[in-house]
Amino acid sequence: MALSAQTGVAVAPGAPSSILDRISWSWLGLAPFMIFAILFLIAPTAILMIGAFQDSAGHFTLVNIQNLFQPSVLDAYWISIEISAASSLLGAAIGFLLAWAVVKGALPGWIRPTVLTFSGVASNFAGVPLAFAFLATLGRVGLVTILLRTFTGFDLYSTGFNILSFWGLTLTYLYFQIPLMVLILAPALDGLRTEWREACDSLGGTAWHYWRDIALPVLWPSVFGAALLLFANAFGAVATAYALTGSSLDIVPIVLYAQIRGDVLHDQNLGYALALGMIIITGVSNAGYIWLRGRAERGRA
Amino acid sequence: MKSSRLGAWVALAIGAIYFLVPLIGTFEFSLRMRRDQYSFDAYAIVFADPRFQATLGYSVMMAILTIIVGIALVVPTAYWIELRMPKARPLVEFITLLPLVIPAIVIVFGYLHLYNSSSFLPFTANERSTDVLLVCSYVTLSLPYMYRSVDTGLRAVDVRTLTEAAESLGAGWTTILFKVIFPNVRSGILSGAFLTFAVVVGEFTMASLLDRPAFGPYLQLVGANRAYEPSALAIIAFIVTWASMGLIQIFARAPKGATAAADRTT
Numbered sequence: 245m246a247l248s249a250q251t252g253v254a255v256a257p258g259a260p261s262s263i264l265d266r267i268s269w270s271w272l273g274l275a276p277f278m279i280f281a282i283l284f285l286i287a288p289t290a291i292l293m294i295g296a297f298q299d300s301a302g303h304f305t306l307v308n309i310q311n312l313f314q315p316s317v318l319d320a321y322w323i324s325i326e327i328s329a330a331s332s333l334l335g336a337a338i339g340f341l342l343a344w345a346v347v348k349g350a351l352p353g354w355i356r357p358t359v360l361t362f363s364g365v366a367s368n369f370a371g372v373p374l375a376f377a378f379l380a381t382l383g384r385v386g387l388v389t390i391l392l393r394t395f396t397g398f399d400l401y402s403t404g405f406n407i408l409s410f411w412g413l414t415l416t417y418l419y420f421q422i423p424l425m426v427l428i429l430a431p432a433l434d435g436l437r438t439e440w441r442e443a444c445d446s447l448g449g450t451a452w453h454y455w456r457d458i459a460l461p462v463l464w465p466s467v468f469g470a471a472l473l474l475f476a477n478a479f480g481a482v483a484t485a486y487a488l489t490g491s492s493l494d495i496v497p498i499v500l501y502a503q504i505r506g507d508v509l510h511d512q513n514l515g516y517a518l519a520l521g522m523i524i525i526t527g528v529s530n531a532g533y534i535w536l537r538g539r540a541e542r543g544r545a
Numbered sequence: 546m547k548s549s550r551l552g553a554w555v556a557l558a559i560g561a562i563y564f565l566v567p568l569i570g571t572f573e574f575s576l577r578m579r580r581d582q583y584s585f586d587a588y589a590i591v592f593a594d595p596r597f598q599a600t601l602g603y604s605v606m607m608a609i610l611t612i613i614v615g616i617a618l619v620v621p622t623a624y625w626i627e628l629r630m631p632k633a634r635p636l637v638e639f640i641t642l643l644p645l646v647i648p649a650i651v652i653v654f655g656y657l658h659l660y661n662s663s664s665f666l667p668f669t670a671n672e673r674s675t676d677v678l679l680v681c682s683y684v685t686l687s688l689p690y691m692y693r694s695v696d697t698g699l700r701a702v703d704v705r706t707l708t709e710a711a712e713s714l715g716a717g718w719t720t721i722l723f724k725v726i727f728p729n730v731r732s733g734i735l736s737g738a739f740l741t742f743a744v745v746v747g748e749f750t751m752a753s754l755l756d757r758p759a760f761g762p763y764l765q766l767v768g769a770n771r772a773y774e775p776s777a778l779a780i781i782a783f784i785v786t787w788a789s790m791g792l793i794q795i796f797a798r799a800p801k802g803a804t805a806a807a808d809r810t811t
Binding site (some may be wrong): 270271273274276277281283284285286287288289290291292295338341342344348350351355359361362364365366368369371372373374375376377379381383386387388393399417419422423430435451469473476479480481482483486487490497500501504505515516519522523526527530536 | 569640646657665754
């Protein structure tokens with residue numbers, strides 16, 4: 245990332261002097277932004293990435309990366325990946341159905357703007373308050389838990405369900421994952437022209453043909469790309485998990501939070517390696533998202 | 546087609562249940578403070594808590610500063626790119642997307658490492674400079690949607706012609722920026738601003754790890770120690786988020802309003 249910030253500057257030296265003046269003058273207009281980005285985004289990230297490859301004395305080492313593969317750290321990554329995968333796959337699937345219903349379901353006109361506005365709100369209603377909402381609803385004395393017990397005699401917690409567990413956290417994450425999916429997918433579904441369906445129908449195609457040969461080939465980059473974005477979104481989330489489970493569920497962001505607060509790993513540089521691992525995972529899924537979005541836009545053009 | 550409409554209603558109904566039940570549950574829970582009857586006692590206690598007022602006031606202040614700094618940083622940059630440096634667009638766009646790639650907790654970890662009290666820029670040395678760092682961290686977090694909303698607004702108007710027209714009438718740079726460019730991208734700026742507000746007011750990770758008395762850490766603290774007040778706070782937080790989004794709808798107008806929120810993710 246630091247590299248790409250410099251590539252533009254590197255253009256200048258080779259150019260003739262009159263152009264050089266103009267180019268550097270033009271770049272000067274971007275200086276405030278670039279300095280800000282380097283100070284508050286690029287340098288802080290870079291220093292962690294460097295720290296991940298250093299020992300406590302500052303010498304180059306791969307020991308920190310190796311230490312990431314100890315069982316306790318690996319477990320944290322694994323459960324984080326599982327929760328992110330579950331919430332992004334379910335979020336993508338349910339969000340897709342909901343977006344489809346809203347965009348293509350021929351529902352009354354007021355529904356679409358209502359659902360999209362609500363999605364804007366709900367996708368931003370994350371963090372600590374969201375954890376409170378789910379505790380009040382599905383906690384041990386939450387509304388749904390009590391109603392189920394009172395009226396159906398069904399004790400949710402006797403099934404092993406716990407809002408502080410894997411599925412509890414996944415269910416909570418879905419509250420911002422599904423709306424995010426709806427917001428990303430609605431424009432893509434708008435791009436599916438009604439004429440295509442009609443053309444398919446008039447050629448004797450069934451719904452199956454339509455989905456297999458037209459809708460899915462057009463939509464899959466958007467759907468899959470959005471799922472990757474949802475994955476990264478869940479993977480980096482701290483506040484909801486921390487407020488909901490405290491430190492009872494050792495997912496990577498929680499471990500990192502505890503590490504920053506009190507060096508629970510007893511190894512500063514292992515903490516940097518933990519951060520590096522997070523960046524790599526969210527980076528790869530975001531890169532996938534950006535690549536697939538490019539495909540989706542080309543497909544639509 | 547009948548069956549597909551039925552399916553749409555079913556999907557919508559299930560979605561509505563999933564999204565509305567937690568809100569109802571939270572509201573009901575927040576009213577349970579008195580043993581035998583519903584009351585707004587939890588809200589009264591929350592509003593009377595001096596720490597509630599202090600932390601919310603602090604976070605609102607931080608959000609406003611974030612919006613001001615963010616606009617001052619993003620609008621001239623986006624304008625300059627549109628006018629003089631279209632070549633730099635991919636690079637700047639890439640940088641503005643990075644806060645979505647790098648989790649907030651990693652960024653703040655980097656701050657604590659880079660700007661500790663013994664470093665060359667000791668931001669965390671005292672409370673005021675930590676506040677500056679917190680605002681800068683929020684500007685960073687809001688870059689993706691701030692830049693997108695402003696850029697979309699700028700691309701919709703012909704910046705070059707507007708600038709040339711203003712220049713030929715003798716306008717200086719400040720006049721061009723404040724009297725010509727800002728008014729033309731006002732709806733973009735406002736939707737970016739309200740989205741920033743919604744995100745910053747309840748932000749937890751940055752504020753907690755920089756150890757500032759913000760609303761997010763206060764919420765967490767109440768959640769860990771009290772029974773009914775957290776639900777009341779969740780309802781209040783939901784209303785604040787809803788109000789911010791509602792204001793975007795009003796200022797940005799359809800159909801932009803629907804995409805403004807989606808833009809933050811792209």
